[in-house]
Amino acid sequence: xxxxxxxxxxxxxxxxxxxxxxxxxxxxxxxxxxxxxxxxxxxxxxxxxxxxxxxxxxxxxxxxxxxxxxxxxxxxxxxxxxxxxxxxxxxxxxxxxxxxxxxxxxxxxxxxxxxxxxxxxxxxxxxxxxxxxxxxxxxxxxxxxxxxxxxxxxxxxxxxxxxxxxxxxxxxxxxxxxxxxxxxxxxxxxxxxxxxxxxxxxxxxxxxxxxxxxxxxxxxxxxxxxxxxxxxxxxxxxxxxxxxxxxxxxxxxxxxxxxxxxxxxxxxxxxxxxxxxxxxxxxxxxxxxxxxxxxxxxxxxxxxxxxxxxxxxxxx
Amino acid sequence: xxxxxxxxxxxxxxxxxxxxxxxxxxxxxxxxxxxxxxxxxxxxxxxxxxxxxxxxxxxxxxxxxxxxxxxxxxxxxxxxxxxxxxxxxxxxxxxxxxxxxxxxxxxxxxxxxxxxxxxxxxxxxxxxxxxxxxxxxxxxxxxxxxxxxxxxxxxxxxxxxxxxxxxxxxxxxxxxxxxxxxxxxxxxxxxxxxxxxxxxxxxxxxxxxxxxxxxxxxxxxxxxxxxxxxxxxxxxxxxx
Numbered sequence: 001x002x003x004x005x006x007x008x009x010x011x012x013x014x015x016x017x018x019x020x021x022x023x024x025x026x027x028x029x030x031x032x033x034x035x036x037x038x039x040x041x042x043x044x045x046x047x048x049x050x051x052x053x054x055x056x057x058x059x060x061x062x063x064x065x066x067x068x069x070x071x072x073x074x075x076x077x078x079x080x081x082x083x084x085x086x087x088x089x090x091x092x093x094x095x096x097x098x099x100x101x102x103x104x105x106x107x108x109x110x111x112x113x114x115x116x117x118x119x120x121x122x123x124x125x126x127x128x129x130x131x132x133x134x135x136x137x138x139x140x141x142x143x144x145x146x147x148x149x150x151x152x153x154x155x156x157x158x159x160x161x162x163x164x165x166x167x168x169x170x171x172x173x174x175x176x177x178x179x180x181x182x183x184x185x186x187x188x189x190x191x192x193x194x195x196x197x198x199x200x201x202x203x204x205x206x207x208x209x210x211x212x213x214x215x216x217x218x219x220x221x222x223x224x225x226x227x228x229x230x231x232x233x234x235x236x237x238x239x240x241x242x243x244x245x246x247x248x249x250x251x252x253x254x255x256x257x258x259x260x261x262x263x264x265x266x267x268x269x270x271x272x273x274x275x276x277x278x279x280x281x282x283x284x285x286x287x288x289x290x291x292x293x294x295x296x297x298x299x300x301x302x303x304x305x306x307x308x309x310x311x312x313x314x315x316x
Numbered sequence: 317x318x319x320x321x322x323x324x325x326x327x328x329x330x331x332x333x334x335x336x337x338x339x340x341x342x343x344x345x346x347x348x349x350x351x352x353x354x355x356x357x358x359x360x361x362x363x364x365x366x367x368x369x370x371x372x373x374x375x376x377x378x379x380x381x382x383x384x385x386x387x388x389x390x391x392x393x394x395x396x397x398x399x400x401x402x403x404x405x406x407x408x409x410x411x412x413x414x415x416x417x418x419x420x421x422x423x424x425x426x427x428x429x430x431x432x433x434x435x436x437x438x439x440x441x442x443x444x445x446x447x448x449x450x451x452x453x454x455x456x457x458x459x460x461x462x463x464x465x466x467x468x469x470x471x472x473x474x475x476x477x478x479x480x481x482x483x484x485x486x487x488x489x490x491x492x493x494x495x496x497x498x499x500x501x502x503x504x505x506x507x508x509x510x511x512x513x514x515x516x517x518x519x520x521x522x523x524x525x526x527x528x529x530x531x532x533x534x535x536x537x538x539x540x541x542x543x544x545x546x547x548x549x550x551x552x553x554x555x556x
Binding site for chain 1: 344425480
């Protein structure tokens with residue numbers, strides 16, 4: 001702040017001195033002379049040119065410095081926002097955990113008390129067939145799932161990840177197998193495309209369980225958003241820098257106006273609202289990929305389908 | 317059952333909601349219950365009464381669960397303790413066992429699961445003796461696990477295990493002869509719930525078997541209970 005004040009004082013100083021002297025001549029405090037200056041045109045254009053350039057250079061230097069400062073500020077603000085966000089997630093998770101645990105225990109208490117009541121009244125006034133408790137438990141399970149996912153997300157951004165050789169092709173074989181054997185997966189046509197010639201998929205370094213979790217979330221989404229009979233293709237290849245996994249489906253696609261938000265926590269698209277889920281699946285995929293210094297990319301066309309590309313670096 | 321025969325459990329948690337709900341849940345399960353609001357209260361309680369088991373929350377004001385546990389163990393009190401962990405980090409989990417907790421369960425938990433753990437811990441531990449989970453070196457025949465230096469050896473050879481496989485082996489060896497399902501192993505070693513269950517656990521068990529040269533059909537150490545989980549069947553002893 002002080003520096004800026006001094007600079008602005010220096011800038012107006014010549015004008016102030018000029019005005020004071022001008023006033024002094026007019027008031028007759030100083031003897032006023034007439035000065036004739038003779039300059040050759042060649043020198044004049046040179047001097048004017050140099051002076052103008054000097055001004056421009058000074059101005060330019062200032063603007064560069066300002067831009068740099070501005071960029072640094074943006075970067076700091078962004079880092080701070082990420083940090084605050086992480087803290088917020090942790091606090092949220094923490095504050096939800098205790099009441100949720102207590103509710104869960106109380107529901108178990110209620111269950112036992114109701115059971116005792118039904119037994120003792122032998123079909124009398126006790127609400128024997130009430131569905132309220134099972135429904136309550138169902139909702140509790142949902143809430144529980146959300147808290148677990150939140151914790152997972154918070155942990156993903158901070159925990160140490162294990163670094164060991166990971167065979168993505170083996171993970172994909174297990175993954176596709178798991179889904180083909182599931183009720184929903186069996187109704188879709190899931191194909192797996194792995195390179196063998198001239199070489200198989202190279203190993204990456206990372207945390208196999210986390211990578212599996214990310215890929216599982218993606219294939220899970222593909223299964224969830226498609227209809228029986230739709231096709232899902234899982235394919236992988238490498239480009240000497242990255243192992244690239246693509247999961248493509250012939251599902252309903254994502255409207256263009258929703259695309260910027262799909263990676264956000266707790267965001268659920270219009271199509272997802274009727275379906276089970278926490279809205280954290282893709283955020284977890286993104287966090288895992290970024291922890292592996294990789295990238296994720298989503299392309300989608302309405303009524304055509306969706307392709308998600310995960311790129312994981314081979315050498316780290 | 318007579319009041320005197322009931323096992324006595326001390327619940328230590330600063331959250332009133334959990335204290336009261338858990339107290340009535342466990343009382344229904346046939347336990348005698350006392351409660352404390354933080355570590356200091358718990359230590360004061362332990363000066364005049366010795367419960368059969370303590371359920372200890374980690375994050376508490378005044379004296380947290382971890383410090384309470386440490387002070388108790390340093391004073392030579394080996395009362396079985398189940399920790400209620402807050403953060404699901406596997407590092408924290410391994411540390412809880414190192415500090416001499418008998419088991420741990422992450423919030424939010426299913427109270428029936430906690431009940432099952434309490435029963436298992438009470439079955440496993442005999443009063444006044446050092447529990448396996450509080451010993452530094454676990455030995456089973458040729459296999460030796462030094463928890464302080466995080467090293468396992470088979471005969472005279474140090475064996476190479478990934479950190480996760482090591483925590484898994486540690487958990488199995490400190491809960492010998494107990495059927496442990498995959499969900500519980502995940503919760504204990506990975507800190508997550510069932511999601512990556514089958515693959516993650518099975519892959520680490522396979523690693524352990526490969527390194528320990530354990531034949532799954534005729535296991536010396538780890539037995540598979542089809543559809544249910546795993547069991548460490550070797551006789552585990554305290555080592556030096």
